[in-house]
Amino acid sequence: MNSESVLKIFKEITAIPRESGHEEKMTAWLQLFAGQRNLDCKTDETGNVLITKPASAGKENVPTLVLQAHQDMVCEKNPNFDFDFHTQPIPFVIEDGWMIAKETTLGADDGIGIAACLALLESEEPMGRLECLFTISEETGMDGAFGLKEGFFEGKTLINLDSEDEGQMFVGCAGGMDTTATFSFEREPVKKGWKTLQISVTGAQGGHSGDDINKERANALRELVRFLYTEMQYDYQLISLEGGNKPNAICRHAEAVIAVPADEFQEMEEDVKSFSKILQEEFSVSDPGVKALCKAVENTQKAIAEGDAANLVTTLLACPHGVEKMSSDIPGLVQTSTNLAAAHIKENTLTVITSQRSSVVSELHAMAQKVEAAFFLGSFDVEHHGEYPGWKPNLKSHILDVTVAAYKKLFGHEPEVKAIHAGLECGLFLQKFPQLDMISFGPTLRGVHAPGEKLELASLDKFVAHLSEIVSTFA
Numbered sequence: 001m002n003s004e005s006v007l008k009i010f011k012e013i014t015a016i017p018r019e020s021g022h023e024e025k026m027t028a029w030l031q032l033f034a035g036q037r038n039l040d041c042k043t044d045e046t047g048n049v050l051i052t053k054p055a056s057a058g059k060e061n062v063p064t065l066v067l068q069a070h071q072d073m074v075c076e077k078n079p080n081f082d083f084d085f086h087t088q089p090i091p092f093v094i095e096d097g098w099m100i101a102k103e104t105t106l107g108a109d110d111g112i113g114i115a116a117c118l119a120l121l122e123s124e125e126p127m128g129r130l131e132c133l134f135t136i137s138e139e140t141g142m143d144g145a146f147g148l149k150e151g152f153f154e155g156k157t158l159i160n161l162d163s164e165d166e167g168q169m170f171v172g173c174a175g176g177m178d179t180t181a182t183f184s185f186e187r188e189p190v191k192k193g194w195k196t197l198q199i200s201v202t203g204a205q206g207g208h209s210g211d212d213i214n215k216e217r218a219n220a221l222r223e224l225v226r227f228l229y230t231e232m233q234y235d236y237q238l239i240s241l242e243g244g245n246k247p248n249a250i251c252r253h254a255e256a257v258i259a260v261p262a263d264e265f266q267e268m269e270e271d272v273k274s275f276s277k278i279l280q281e282e283f284s285v286s287d288p289g290v291k292a293l294c295k296a297v298e299n300t301q302k303a304i305a306e307g308d309a310a311n312l313v314t315t316l317l318a319c320p321h322g323v324e325k326m327s328s329d330i331p332g333l334v335q336t337s338t339n340l341a342a343a344h345i346k347e348n349t350l351t352v353i354t355s356q357r358s359s360v361v362s363e364l365h366a367m368a369q370k371v372e373a374a375f376f377l378g379s380f381d382v383e384h385h386g387e388y389p390g391w392k393p394n395l396k397s398h399i400l401d402v403t404v405a406a407y408k409k410l411f412g413h414e415p416e417v418k419a420i421h422a423g424l425e426c427g428l429f430l431q432k433f434p435q436l437d438m439i440s441f442g443p444t445l446r447g448v449h450a451p452g453e454k455l456e457l458a459s460l461d462k463f464v465a466h467l468s469e470i471v472s473t474f475a
Helices: 003-013 024-036 108-121 143-147 220-233 262-282 306-318 361-377 398-411 426-432 457-473
Strands: 040-043 049-053 065-070 093-095 098-100 130-135 157-160 168-173 175-184 195-202 237-243 254-260 291-296 322-326 334-346 349-358 381-388 416-420 437-440 454-456
Touching (some): 003 457, 024 049, 065 108, 108 457, 143 426, 157 398, 157 426, 175 361, 220 306, 262 291, 306 361, 322 361, 334 361, 361 381, 398 437, 398 457
Parallel strands (some): 065 130
Antiparallel strands (some): 040 049, 195 254
């Protein structure tokens, strides 16, 4: 196995539709891959796939290794880019040492993990018995990990290939849950003679709500609501509000349609321009492209009733977002956070999506309660769902020792051993299979869960060499 073979397979994967909840074509492709190579393959009722490769001659007594990646990807694109994730291959370029999807997500999270598994499965290098596990819907609730049944795989050592910083070995992760709030409102006619305009906050970098939550990036939805709240001192009617998409992505684009008196239209335009300058000053380092825009639009909808609109805007502004607490044990590690992910209106109901993460269970629940309390004050209905456990580090792990030794042998220095604020399926695996010894690592990815996601090719070389060394020498 080499990085060229891994990259070749990953390029094939970019043409396979695999949005979370719609992994059927990816599942079928994995089954076909196994069948064409006469490898044992089974699929459980959830949709998880296990492909098994027998031990090479002379390696029959080596313990089985489980390699694991998830089939699905986060599907995000820039607002004005015409693209259908269900029918079109992901457009990418190779540029300055990176593989980049400039207008969409790339799906290297976790397509590159899948590709590495498959490259090993068709490799001729000697190794012990391999079980390659491909779970479904990791990004939207870890459905595959939740659905795993005892006996689906046999190995007692698992390598998760879903991390995003080469040279960092992860031995722990945060747990999390989602909190959804809904608010039903009345509508009233737009006042006669008033003009409608669309206000948007766009160009934010966004990113992963775990890995990037501490990077002080602009949340487009939060900033738009901030502007709407400030403008409540003036007379306007709120007609619609939309922003964000996935619970595990920081909102990059949000927009609202409002109506204002005709003679105040120009003044509102000036306020938006002023607010755009404020955003560019405040986020000049983390989000140099963020801006606020406005334009006149046609409208046929009624406005949200005045009192309901005020309540909606105020509650959204009060909803927490960002880092709640840093770890006192591991410098630089976020311990607890929350993400105001998305808001969508359908007819007379606003739905708000948030997600909470923490490596401490009690703090996870407390963070969810804090979000809940903000919405209760606004008379929203609140539901918590999709809770998944964290993964407590085991620094006496055998696979950790093996992984560190292999890295030092190849590159002359030890890797970093860390925990991560993002959620990994390892926490659920450990809950279901307490005997598992696990580690997680991968090549360097940037901008995951957002358009512009990219894979560093030099880090892929090192990742592949490292994984190959572990698999071929494991004992």
